[in-house]
Amino acid sequence: EVQLLESGGGLVQPGGSLRLSCAASGxxxxxxxxxxxxxxxxxxxxxxxxxSGSGTTTYNAESVKGRFTISRDNSKxxxxxxxxxxxxxxxxxxxxxxxxxxxxxxxxIWGQGTMVTVSS
Amino acid sequence: xxxxxxxxxxxxxxPGERATLSCRASQSVSGNYLAWYQQKPGQAPRLLIxxxxxxxxxxxxxxxxxxxxxxxxxxxxxxxxxxxxxxxCQQYGSSPRSFGQGTKLEIK
Numbered sequence: 498e499v500q501l502l503e504s505g506g507g508l509v510q511p512g513g514s515l516r517l518s519c520a521a522s523g524x525x526x527x528x529x530x531x532x533x534x535x536x537x538x539x540x541x542x543x544x545x546x547x548x549s550g551s552g553t554t555t556y557n558a559e560s561v562k563g564r565f566t567i568s569r570d571n572s573k574x575x576x577x578x579x580x581x582x583x584x585x586x587x588x589x590x591x592x593x594x595x596x597x598x599x600x601x602x603x604x605x606i607w608g609q610g611t612m613v614t615v616s617s
Numbered sequence: 618x619x620x621x622x623x624x625x626x627x628x629x630x631x632p633g634e635r636a637t638l639s640c641r642a643s644q645s646v647s648g649n650y651l652a653w654y655q656q657k658p659g660q661a662p663r664l665l666i667x668x669x670x671x672x673x674x675x676x677x678x679x680x681x682x683x684x685x686x687x688x689x690x691x692x693x694x695x696x697x698x699x700x701x702x703x704x705x706c707q708q709y710g711s712s713p714r715s716f717g718q719g720t721k722l723e724i725k
Contacts, residue, residue, distance in 0.1 A: 542716040543716065556712060559713075592661055597673075602709060603650075603709055607661035607663070610661055
């Protein structure tokens with residue numbers, strides 16, 4: 498079964514850091530680009546960051562550029578999001594998602610999400 | 618950045634009726650790379666449609682997508698009780714990949 502399982506969310510103070518993880522199973526992880534998408538409570542979906550299958554190409558939304566870093570370990574089938582200088586507006590459920598086929602594709606598999614709360 | 622505007626914001630219908638949801642882009646979507654997702658409360662989004670009109674794996678044929686350029690439509694031919702949810706469109710033809718604000722489909 499194809500599955501994504503996020504972890505690492507929690508409560509952090511403004512200016513703090515957090516690292517999210519997403520464990521993948523059921524597919525050839527290294528063959529697919531992966532992304533992070535977030536959703537604030539009661540709000541819509543916002544694409545955050547993407548990384549190619551090899552990990553050599555990354556792309557971030559302007560809202561997180563310079564603060565968030567996406568990476569992956571294909572030997573561990575795991576995707577990461579390092580979040581630094583966190584702000585209250587980063588509070589959201591963070592989903593990892595798999596590109597359906599090619600780089601920049603629709604997201605065909607989603608994790609269940611992990612909650613990040615930035616508050617003092 | 619391409620801005621997607623979905624309408625209506627809320628759609629109230631009864632089971633068995635036909636639902637038509639709209640997604641309009643601020644500029645032409647390259648390759649008609651437009652997707653539709655369904656999200657139920659407390660759940661992750663689920664891919665329904667990609668490339669404007671192709672159904673994702675396991676999606677019932679009552680869901681169909683159409684459109685091109687800047688105007689796209691998701692149609693649910695006969696609503697089932699499990700179809701009441703929030704629906705998002707997303708363009709992935711250009712960076713950044715952007716989502717619409719969502720349409721809530723509620724039971725009348």
